[in-house]
Amino acid sequence: KLMKTDIKEKGNIYVLDMELPGYAKEDIKAELKDGYLTVTATKKSETNEGGEESKYIRRERFEGTSKRSFYVGEYLHEDDIKAEYKDGVLKLEIPKEPEPVKEEPKMITIQ
Structure with a gap:
């Protein structure tokens, strides 16, 4: 499963630690809309190194877009x-x- 997340309570805040190994910071977006915090991470496909002579025998690493949403309240x-x-973990x-x-x-x- 992608985007594994731990949520803990710390005083008057919630702390979310989301695993996003192998992503560049530029490939991660966080958006707040209608009370929902949505995290989107996109891993671009790598070009086929080695030219036309090389091809994948097995390809297990994920590429594409993953998205996860959490309700955080409409007041935020x-x-x-x-x-x-930092180090493959997004902390919110x-x-x-x-x-x-x-x-x-x-x-x-009433009078």
């Missing part, structure tokens, strides 16, 4: 999320959604 802005890619720090304030009903005086 992209500036709230911290992202770092996402603030927790604050508890909704329960509004008490207000009585209207």
Whole structure:
């Protein structure tokens, strides 16, 4: 399975560690839309080294695009999320959604 992710709670944030070995930082995109954080990673196919004389006998390494989405709440802005890619792991720090304030009903005086 691609894009294996660990999610842990750390104080008032969630920390996501996503495995993306073999990807360049430029090939990873993180997008926030409608309360969902979507991570997309694209691995481009390598050109066939050795010219026309060489061909693959077996090809097991993944190439193409992988995508994973997580609901993070609609209150967040992209500036709230911290992202770092190091040693094949994308680390995302996402603030927790604050508890909704329960509004008490207000009585209207009828005259």
